[in-house]
Amino acid sequence: MESTLSPLLRLTLGEACWTCQEHLRACDAGLPRCRTCIEHGSTCSGYGSKLSLTHTGLKSKRQSGHTLRSPSMTGQLAPVQDMPILTAFHPLPVEQSYFAQHFSHNIARIGLAIDHQGNGYRWLLPMAMSEPALLNAALAVAASHHSRWQQSTNNDALKYLRASCLNLKQRLVDRKLVHSNVTLASMLLLATLGIAAIPELDPWMEATADHKQTIDALFGCSVRLPKLLSAASRLLVAIRDGQLVPSEIQSRADALQKEIRATRISADAIPMLGLTCRRTAQAFSASIGLHEDEMRRRAIATAEIFRHAAHIFVYRIIHGPEISLSPEMLESLHSALGLLTLVPDAVGPGANLGWCLVVLGTELETAEYRHYITSRWAGLHLLGVHSTKNGEKILNEVWNHRDLIKQGYPGASERWQDTMLRIGKAQILM
Template identity: 30%
Template sequence: MAALLQTSSPNLPWSESLDPILPDIECPNTQGSCWSCLAQSSPCDGALPHCRNCRKKRRTCAGYGIRLQRPGPMQGISRHDSPLEARKSKILRFVCPLGLQPLENRLLQHWVHQITRFCLAIDYTDNGYRRLIPMALEEPALFSSIMAIAAAHESKTMQTVDTLSGKYLRTAMLRLQQILSNPITATKDSTLGTMLCLVTYEIFNGSPRWRSHYAGVSSWLKMRGDCTDLNPFMKGWISMADTQSGLNMGTAIIPEVEDWLSSMDDSGSGQPIIDPILGCSSRMPKLMLEAVGLYRTSQGAGAESADVQAEIRERGKLLKAKIHAASLDIQATPLLAISGDRRGLVLGGLTPTTTSANGQDQSEFMRHMCANTEIFRYALLVYVFRVVNGLNVPLDMETQYAVEEAFRLLPQLPFINGLGSNLGWALVVIASETNAPELREYIRCRWRSLKLLGMNYNEVGELLTEEVWRRRDDMNYTCDVSWQTVMQELDLGHMLV
C-alpha cells in the first residue's frame, strides 16, 4: 500500500468536506388500527399490546408503532432540484431496500444505527461515521470496507459464523489498489476514508494487521502534503489512532498529528472542549503524545545515564503540571470539537439518541462527559508517574489519589453505551495499580460488559489486565514488568481503544 502511495501525484485537487446524511423519515400510525389490519383493510379493535382481530385470524400483529417512510423506486431526481436536494434524494434511495440488495441494506442499517454510535464516545448531530455514506455511494472501495466492518460486527453480536466480511474486505482491498495506482483518484477523501475503515476493521477484530494499513495512512498523508483543508473528522480519527498507538506501543508514527493537535486550546473559549471521538478533553491528545515521547526517551539508548534521568524527571514534572492544568469541573458545560481541527470547529448539539438512550437529561449527560475526560486525565497522570519513576516505586499520594478518583468516577459511566466504551487504555493503566479484590472484580465486570460491543480488542485488554495481575500477585504485589512489556511478550500488537 505504501509503495503504491509513493507513486501518486501529491498535487491534485481536493474535494470539499463530506455531505451530511439525512435522518430517517418517520411515518406515524394515525389510523388507530394496527399495521397488519391496515394492510389487509380489515377492522381493528385497537387492543394492546396486540389486536384481537389478528389473534382471531392467527396472524402476527405488527403493532401500532412508528414506521420508516421511504421513497418508492420510481421517485427520481428532478432536473430542477438543487444539488443538495439531489444528493439527499440519492441517499434515501440508496438506503431504501429497493435500492440495495436486502443483505447490503441490512448491513448499511447496522452501520448507521449501531456502529456509528458506539464508535464514538459521544454521538453528535453530524456524526462523521454516518457522513461517510455519501462518499460510499460514489466509491465501491469505501462501501465495501463499510460492509466488511458491519458484517464482521453483526456476526459477533448475533454469535454466528462470519462468512461475509472477508468477501467485502477482499473487494475493498482490490479496489483500493486500483485507486492508489491512479494519480487522479489516489488523493480523494474517499480513498483516505477507505484506508481508515480498513484500520478500523482490523482493530475491531483484534488483529495486528491494522498496523500495515496505518502505515499506508502515514504514507498517504506524506503524499498529500498540505493537510490544512483535510476533513476535520478524519483528522480527529487519525489523531485518536496515533495517540493510542503511541500510548499502547510507543509507536506514534504520523508527525502531522502533533501539529494538528497544537491548535487545540480552549483557554480563551470560556468553556472546556471535549473531543467526541475519544471522549476526553481536547487538550489531552497533545499531552498524550508528549507522554509517549517521554516514554520513548526512557526506553532509548543511554536512558540509565544521570543526564538522561535528570531530563526525564524535569520533562515529567512539566508534563504533570500541564495535565493538572487540563482538569475540568464535573459541573462544567463543555463544548464539542474534533481534536486536530485548526479552526476550532464547534460541532452541533448532541443527538437525541445519546441522551434518551441512557435515560439522562442534558445536564446529567454533561456531567458524565466531564467524568469520562477526567478518567483519561487521571490515567495519564499514572502513566507519566510510571515512566518517570519506574515500576518498583510505590505511588505517591498525588498519583494514588488519581487512581482512587478514577475508580470513584467509573460507576457514573454506562458500561457499553457511548461514554465508557472507549476507556480500554485507561482501564489497563488504572487496573495495573490495583491489588484490592473488589476493585479487580469491578474491572472484570467492565471488561465483560465491553465484550457485548462485539469487538475483539476488548478481549485483548482483559487478557492483558489478568496477566499483569498474575505477575503482581506472584511477586507479592510488586512487578518489575510493565503492561507495555507484557503486551510485547504476549505479542499483543493491538490497540486498546
C-alpha cells in the same frame, strides 16, 4: 464494483479462525495466527472474509448448463475453506499478495470497532487492484503492522509508503481525481499507519478549541489531552532507547504532569464538545435517551477519569511497577475509581474507557477491586468492540504475572506496556 461483486457472498466468522471452525476447536483469536493452530501443527487460515457463490450466482450457473456441487444446498453455501478474498481478482506478486492477505485477515478485522459482514476495509482491496495509490497504501499499512508484530526491521512498509505518497501526490494535483473515492480511501489508510512521532502531528493536534473545558466527542477526554499522551508516549520510547539523562527525564515528566492538571474540568462546568484537531466547538446536547444534565455529568466524569489515568500513566513512565504510587497519584487512583461509579454503563461516554481500565487496573491489588474492574470490562464487551477484550487480556496477564512473582516464581515486575508487547497485543492499545 457493486455489479461485479453482486453474485458473490462474503462469508465471515466471529472469534474463530477458519481452521479451528473446520476442526471444531476452541480458537483463541490470536494475531496474526491463532496459537491453537500452532499447538496442533495446523496452518491457520486466518479470520478474513471469504467468497462463495450466492443462490443467485448458483442459479445463473445452472441455467448456463454448469453444475456446482456443495455439501449443503438447502441453506447458505458452505464456505470454501482455502479461498481468501483476493482469489477473485487478478494475481499480485508474491510479496504483495502476502501483505494483501495480511491486510484482509488482520488489519480489516481491527480497523473497525466491530468486525461485520459489511466491513468496508476488506472491500477496499478489490478497488485497489486497479488503483496503485490505494494498493500501495494498503500494503504499507499491512507491512508496517506485520513488521511490528514480528519485531523485525525491514523497509517494506517504507517502500510502499513512498510509492503510495507519490501516487497520492499525483492525484491531488489533478482536479478530476482530487475528490475521488480512491483519493479519500488512500488518505484514510495512510492515516491509520499511526506514526505518532511525526513532526506534522503536533501542529495538527494543537488546533484545538479555545474553550478550555472542551471534551473530545470521539475520545471522551479533554481535547488537550491526546497531544499530552502523545508526548508521554514519546518520552517512554526515549527512556527505553537511552536518549535522555535522568534530570531531563524528570523535568519532562514534571512538565507533562503540570499540563495534564490544567485539563481539569470541574463537576459544575458547562463543557463544550469538539475534536482534538479542530478549533471550533459545539454546545453540549444529549441524543441517546439520557437527560442532558445526566449526559453532561457522565461526560465530565469520563474526561476526569482520563485525566487521572494520564497522571498515573506519566508517573509509571519514570517509576517502575515495584515502586508504590505517590500520595498525589494514589489520590488520582481513588478519584478515578469514584468517578467510575458516575458512569455506570457503556452508554455514551463510558464506551471509551478501555485504556483507562488498563491503566487503573494495573494499580489494583485486592480481589474486590479487580472484580469491579472485570465487571466494567464485561459491560464494554456488550458493545462488541474487539479491542476491549484485548485490553482485558492485557490486564489479566499483568495480574497473573504479578501474583506469580509474589508467590515466589522467578521473574521481574514489568510495566503493562511490556506485558502488552510480550503477549502480542501492541497493535491494539497504542
